Amino acid sequence: MSAAAGWLTAFPIQPASAAVDALIEGWKELSARELPHFNHKTREDILTKTLKIYVENHVAPRHGLLGMWSAEDVIGDVDPATGERVEERRTDIVYGWNDATQGLKLVFEFKRLGRQKKHRDHYLRDRGLGRFVSGIYSRKQAVAAMVGVLLDPEPDVVPPIRNALKDTVLGTELRLIATASGEPISKPSALFPAADFDTEHVRDAALAPTHGSIRVSHFFFAFGYPTSTVKPKKLAAPKV
Secondary structure, eight states, X not given: OOHHHHHHHHSOHHHHXXXXXXXXXXXXXXXXXXXXXXXXTSOHHHHHHHHHHHIXXXXXXXXXXXXXXXXXXXXXXXXXXXXXXXXXXXXXXXXXXXXXXXXEEXXXXXXXXXXXXXXXXXXXXXXXXXXXXXXXXXXXXXXXXXXXXXXSOHHHHHHHHHHHTTOHHHHHHTTBOOOTTSOXXXXXXXXXXXXXXXXXXXXXXXXXXXXXXXXXXXXXXXXXXXXXXXXXXXXXXXXX
């Protein structure tokens, strides 16, 4: 079996799935109602830090998860000749796990998502999905996760993202690997039942696992109450 065909067999799917399930469970519990410090208006970095702490303290112990959770994890490169940091980034949430034979470092990159094109671009390009392609996120990892935090109803946000990935220019930029049927996405996800779809991307050898590509699963988290980025129209003043 080739490395390209066999990587999924060797991937530690059980601990990865447990981490995904814990994150989803924690999100549903925290977002069920509009809390003063955790709601649709809360900054992205605060949402992710709060979610990580909540999952680590309350959800993971319930399920016996033994891996390590991290928020705002510092990654980068150092020039060994000078000691200078030549690149530095921070990942939103990471779940790390290993045993005597294998391990994983599963990165979750979060983006607040409304219906606007600027939100889609933020999610899909160099400050979002692109970080798993040409950036240093998930270096040497086979799997990563993008999480869209929905600020508008799912039908207004997610289908346009799927359609955007059909654009050949964007596909080239993201080094997308088409499915056997020629599609840019795998739907349903081949990795996680809760993911909406997967994308697969070629990476440079310095960043890629041995089989040369990274699979990104895309999740979309909604709040437990209606949210919208559309501002209500002001009623015209009555004529006198």
